[in-house]
Amino acid sequence: MQRAGEQISGTGAASRYSEAVPRYTSYPTAPHFHAGVTGATFRHWLRQTGTDDDLSLYVHIPFCDRLCWFCACHTKMTQRYEPVAAFLDALLCEIRRVGAVLGGNGRVRALHFGGGSPTILRPDDVMRLGDALRAAFRFARDTEISVELDPNDMDEARFDAFTAIGMTRASLGVQDFDPRVQKAINREQTFAQTKAVVDGVRSRGVQSVNLDLLYGLPHQTLESVAATIHQALTLSPDRIALFGYAHVPWFKKHQTMIADDWLPGPEERYAQQQETARIIRAAGYEPIGLDHFARPGDPLAAAAREGRLFRNFQGYTEDACRTLIGLGPSSVSRLPQGYAQNTPATAGYERIVRDGGLATARGIALTDEDRARAWVIERLMCDFAFSGQEAIRLFGEDGARIVAEARAAGCGAGEQMLVERDGAFVVPEASRALVRTAAARFDQYLAQGGARHSMAV
Structure with missing residues (x-):
């Protein structure tokens, strides 16, 4: 890897840093999905699952109690729990329906809760969701269960609930610890809050902790983003995901709250990426693909060394399952036959599921x-x-x-x-x-x- 600040040689290097290209968490990528893949298509594909085929599940919770300006996820803000409770009823219905289509075929090797904020769920509803998943699908004894945690939501009861349903990996969104940057992205979260959550999950036996960090955010400098990395490393995370902020205000209107002139330019972004990667590697972490890092003893590092690394909508993974089933609005399923995506609108999703259908709105056959x-x-x-x-x-x-x-x-x-x-x-x-x-x-x-x-x- 290049030294910090060293640029790729050649004419027009800056234009190459800023070239717009997909992130390739799938191929074909989501913009090329179409309405020709329907609920009937998805049902047909699911029924071809073998008895002992390995499965992954992704559960999307499309609510947050605040909206971060940098976020490009399918989510909405709510200060009331009633919409969350209504959504959960529909989600449980979809889980039962998809499980019935599978008819006991397949075995779940990995389960990921994402969002939005899964931690917006009340502890008793976390337990209901965990019970529903285990009733509908056949789980392996060593299923890996990862949960995206918002430190601002966490309390003792939520720690206990996620531990009770089998959480094995906690993923915490940090983004940046600089107060000026946090204010600009509407994500105020102190280092102390983050540390308390890391300590809380580890005290309950969760051995793997992942931190999500961003470069290219408003008001970030080479020095400030390096300071965030050094602070994050004091928490001894097992994995680090280091993403470049994707400024797509034409796709996510709330990103217009971030002024273009607050953002670092292409060459500064590149310098930030190089410097932060250098610091993480110097701390003993192994680089994993484009934007992940892991301790040498972590299964992800071993998979990268041995050529067993894969990529899906959650990023880099050692999960080799050919079938990933997405549950909840906007979630994407990947099967050997193709991709199927649920309708993104929460109200539309709830209506389709309650009317007895599968929520597939589009996809692509491979x-x-x-x-x-x-x-x-x-x-x-x-x-x-x-x-x-x-x-x-x-x-x-x-x-x-x-x-x-x-x-x-x-x-x-x-x-x-x-x-x-x-x-x-x-x-x-x-x-x-x-x-x-x-x-x-x-x-x-x-x-x-x-x-x-x-x-x-």
């Missing part, structure tokens, strides 16, 4: 070429390389076509975005921060439609 390109993009995002020979072995003519594309492109005169070494196509270390741009070269959908994306770095 072609053989889609699967080949998805594999190449995932390997680039996870390993910064893909084997041409393996691509051909796995995908035949489609793999051979992609290999030919990689060779023909030469990946840009002088850019060194991708080079061929001993039959593998490799993103050089100096260009790894731009791996999304390298992956985009194999995205046959990217030029279609008018989708807009966040900056490459």
Whole structure:
């Protein structure tokens, strides 16, 4: 990795940092989903699940008690619990319905609660939700259960409730500890609050703690973001996710609360990314793909070393399940046949579920070429390389076509975005921060439609 502040060489480097490309948590990406995938389609796909197929579950809670200006998630703010309670009734109904379609097939290996803020749920409702999931799906004995925690919501009863339903990993949104930055993003959260939650989950036997941090936020400087990283490291997290803030006000209107001139420019963002990554690595963490770090003994680090790293809508994971079932509004399911996404509007979701249907609103069925390109993009995002020979072995003519594309492109005169070494196509270390741009070269959908994306770095 480059030294802090060292820039990728070549003409127009700054424009490459700011190039708009997908994050590639899926391929094809969500802007290319369409209404041709319906609840009936999803039901048909679910029924093809085998008895012992491994499953992952994602449960989306679309409420927060405050709205952070930086957030691009599907969520809404509420100060009343009645809308949350009404939503939970619908969610429990969807859980029972999807479980009935599976008919006992599949075995849950991983469960992730996200949002929004899962911690907005009252402790008794956390327990109801955990009981409903275990009644509807068959869980493995060692299922990993991760929960996104908002430190502002946590109390002793919530600690106990999430522990009781089997939480094995806690993920805390930190973003930044600088008060000026926190005020600008409407996310005021002291270091003491964060530490109290880390201590609280660890005291209850939760061994894995992940911290989410952001660079590129309003009013951040190289010095201030480095200070946040040093503070976060004192909490000894097992994993760190270091994301670049995605400023997409055309997609999330509340981001207009963040003025453009508060944001660091492309070169400053790149310098922040390089410096924060350097500090984390110097503390003994291993880099995982583009934006994750883990202690050497963490399962995610082992998966990265051994070529067993994967990428999904929750980021990098060692979860190898081919079937991920999304529950709740806007959630996305990934099955061997394709992607299916629930309707994003909470009211519409509740109405469909209560009327007896599945909430699928759109998706995409995968072609053989889609699967080949998805594999190449995932390997680039996870390993910064893909084997041409393996691509051909796995995908035949489609793999051979992609290999030919990689060779023909030469990946840009002088850019060194991708080079061929001993039959593998490799993103050089100096260009790894731009791996999304390298992956985009194999995205046959990217030029279609008018989708807009966040900056490459």
